Amino acid sequence: MHLSWLDLRDFRSYEALAFEPSPGINVLVGPNGAGKTTVLEAVAYLSGLSSFRRTPDASLIRTGADGAVLRGGFQKEAGETRIEVELPAAGRRRVLVNGKRPGRLADVAAIAPVVAFLPDDLDLVKESAGIRRRYVDDLGSQLAPGYAAAVAEYEQTLRQRNALLRRDGPATDLMSLEVWDERLIAAAVALWNERVRLTLRLGPTLDAAHAAVAGPGELLAVVLSPAWGSDDERREDGEWNPERAARALRDALSARRRRELEQRTTTVGPHRDDIGLVLGRRDVRAQASQGEQRSVAVAMRVASYRLLRERHGHPPVLLLDDVFSELDLARTAAVVEMLPEGQVLVTTTREDEVPVGGRRWAVGDGKVE
Amino acid sequence: MYEPPVQRVIDELARLPGIGRKTAQRLAFHLLHVEAGDAVRLGQSIIDLRDQVRLCVRCFNVTAEEQCAICRDPRRDPTLVCVVERAQDIAVIERTQEFEGRYHVLGGSISPIEGIGPDQLRMKELVARVGNESITEVIAATNPTVEGDTTALYLARLLKPLGVTVSRLASGLPVGGDLDYADEITLGRALAGRREL
Numbered sequence: 001m002h003l004s005w006l007d008l009r010d011f012r013s014y015e016a017l018a019f020e021p022s023p024g025i026n027v028l029v030g031p032n033g034a035g036k037t038t039v040l041e042a043v044a045y046l047s048g049l050s051s052f053r054r055t056p057d058a059s060l061i062r063t064g065a066d067g068a069v070l071r072g073g074f075q076k077e078a079g080e081t082r083i084e085v086e087l088p089a090a091g092r093r094r095v096l097v098n099g100k101r102p103g104r105l106a107d108v109a110a111i112a113p114v115v116a117f118l119p120d121d122l123d124l125v126k127e128s129a130g131i132r133r134r135y136v137d138d139l140g141s142q143l144a145p146g147y148a149a150a151v152a153e154y155e156q157t158l159r160q161r162n163a164l165l166r167r168d169g170p171a172t173d174l175m176s177l178e179v180w181d182e183r184l185i186a187a188a189v190a191l192w193n194e195r196v197r198l199t200l201r202l203g204p205t206l207d208a209a210h211a212a213v214a215g216p217g218e219l220l221a222v223v224l225s226p227a228w229g230s231d232d233e234r235r236e237d238g239e240w241n242p243e244r245a246a247r248a249l250r251d252a253l254s255a256r257r258r259r260e261l262e263q264r265t266t267t268v269g270p271h272r273d274d275i276g277l278v279l280g281r282r283d284v285r286a287q288a289s290q291g292e293q294r295s296v297a298v299a300m301r302v303a304s305y306r307l308l309r310e311r312h313g314h315p316p317v318l319l320l321d322d323v324f325s326e327l328d329l330a331r332t333a334a335v336v337e338m339l340p341e342g343q344v345l346v347t348t349t350r351e352d353e354v355p356v357g358g359r360r361w362a363v364g365d366g367k368v369e
Numbered sequence: 370m371y372e373p374p375v376q377r378v379i380d381e382l383a384r385l386p387g388i389g390r391k392t393a394q395r396l397a398f399h400l401l402h403v404e405a406g407d408a409v410r411l412g413q414s415i416i417d418l419r420d421q422v423r424l425c426v427r428c429f430n431v432t433a434e435e436q437c438a439i440c441r442d443p444r445r446d447p448t449l450v451c452v453v454e455r456a457q458d459i460a461v462i463e464r465t466q467e468f469e470g471r472y473h474v475l476g477g478s479i480s481p482i483e484g485i486g487p488d489q490l491r492m493k494e495l496v497a498r499v500g501n502e503s504i505t506e507v508i509a510a511t512n513p514t515v516e517g518d519t520t521a522l523y524l525a526r527l528l529k530p531l532g533v534t535v536s537r538l539a540s541g542l543p544v545g546g547d548l549d550y551a552d553e554i555t556l557g558r559a560l561a562g563r564r565e566l
Contacts, residue, residue: 146557156515163481176479176486179523183515 001112001314002343003043004075010065012038019368023075025344025358029351034364036347040116040319043345046072046083047114047317048138049095049105057087065089074112076314081111106141106148113142113312115305116319117298117335119326124300125277125284125293132275136222139304140198143311147194154187158271165264172261184269185249189242191270192224196240199224205306210299213334218280220296227272228252298331305338315342324353375401427498429474429491431456439463439471446470448505452495452524454478454512462510470508473498478516479523487523495524499531506534513540513558 008017013035028036037053044052051060061068067088074081086094095105102108123131141148161180164172203222210220225231226248234245252268253260260267277284277296284296308316315338324332325348336355347363348354361368370376375397383393400408424430425437432438439445439459449470453459456474475490498504507528509521525535540558542548548556 153515157519160481160515160519164486167481167484173486175526176523179479179519179526182522183519187515 001074001076001312001317003072003112003317003345004080005073006039006042006046007069007071008042009069010062011042011068011070012060012062014038014366015062015065017366017368021343021345021361022359023343025356026346026361027351027354027356027358028345028347028361028363028368029349030347030363031349035366035368036363037321039363039368040321040345040347042070043072043317044114044116044319046070046085047112048109048142049085052116052118057093058089061087061089074317083108083112104145104149104152106152107145109138109141109148110143110145113308113316114319115301115308115316116321117301117323118321119323121297121301121323122294124297125288129274129276132277133271133273135300136195136198136202136275139202139307140194142304142308142316143198147198150187150191150194154184154191154270157183157187158266158269162265165260165266169264170261177257181250181253184266185246185253188249188269189246192234192240192245193242195224195270195273195275201307202303206299206303209302209306209334210296212337213299213302213331214292214295215330220284220299221278223276223278225274225276226252227268227274294327295331298327298335302334302338309341318342318344320344320346322347322349324348324355325350424474428472429456429476429494430459430472444469447503449508450495450498450504450506451508451510453510454517454520458510470506473507475511475520478511478514478520480516487527490520492524492527496527496531499528499533504533506536509535509537513538 002023003021004023006017006019006021008014008019011017017039019039028039030036041051041053045060051057067086069084069086071082071084074083082096082098084096084099088094095102095108097108097111124135137147137151141151157180161177161184164176164180199222206222207220211217223231226234228248233248235241236244249268256267279288279292279296282288284293288296305316305318318338320335323335324346327335332355344356344358346354346356346358351360371379378397378400379390379393382388382396383390385393388396400411421433422431423433425432425435425440427436427440430437430439434441446469449468450473451462451468451470452473452475453462454475454477459472459474462468462472473491473495475492475495477485477490479485479487479490495507499507507524509524511517511520521537525537528535539562540555541562542555542559
């Protein structure tokens, strides 16, 4: 699969851009602030319907414009899939897939998956659990629509339960709260099921990717742990067990009920879980060196790439945003090794930093040529 | 801006759901050019809609009488009540010609985000009906959304202690469809709600 064309109107600094990348490697060269990352951001937005800079949609609209439009064609063996997004300054976002509104937005993430290596990827390892939950859930959503639907269902249920607690606080109608508790538990267990299933595949892939990046050594593992204590409470004889997990969350919710009524928010559930990384016996976030952390972060992106390629039968579009200046030789080699297979968009300020061939594009003055 | 009589119609039409400024403009100019009788009939039918239509005192369906046609029909099974979110949903179920009971229109679904709790819906009225009528089964036909499912669960909590059976519409596969094309959520729900043959 590759992106065969991209059309932008009033997206960030671009008033109008038409870009037709080659199916192989594309190197976007230009000074800082020229708009290189914005092109990658647009491709990632079409694929996942959110910005990898994690900024609100309103900030994506060119200053003074009444809305932004992103359109792109992804070429697959079976033909072209066209994804179009309209972001009006006022009003709701509109998404079209091949000219039609998709049945569920959650399904879109698995249509044309991309993997992006970003300069601040080290955050994946160093920051608190939220960023790793998003990494795991985003990857799951790109792998299967069912995962995305489980995320959407849990988030909506959580928003509703929180709205109830926020509005009524200690005066919340208990029968309503209990009904929302049941719904939250069901949605939480469904999402945990997806996370556990994904982690079983991600673990070995991540460890292999890490060995490729850092050389053979200690085992790298992914550990899911609930916000209220031990993962053991969700297992039976070491095996993940949905009934026990449901019971554990029900117990945690009732133990915290008074506190939740006062704090007016939901304090346990998949949205608070930690997703840890363990290298040998050390927690990567707290106990690994900066160099080790960098290798693990690169390995996480490489693992995404490998799982998506395996799942979809073709490589995802690879976006490399100014990463070669950040990586040392060994890690660069690991990234370059997976380049020749599919389409790659690379940005750089210095062309000589990019250790690969491919088509060169000059970025600047609102143009890519 | 157009002359006030034109602009007023455009503004009013544009307030309707699903109608944007451009469509409102097109409709207004269309109305300007149709035969006078057509425009008057449209205006009168809207006035009649508000004057003559009210809610059924029993089930809150729309009706021109005190009770709706379904509640007045003696052939309808009084022991069976199908609970829907909106009056429009009744027509959808009626078209199947599979349901012989009566209805109850809740007026929406539980959604704290929008400030809608059980008290904002016609729950008390339903409880009263279960007390006063010979109802034995209540079918929750709310939408298969987070809010609709939660409303169904609430109904079950509310009504089961009163001794009635509460059931939920099954989610399943489209008839005549291919298993290959079913999405995973629908398929998952269909599996969870499978039936012995």
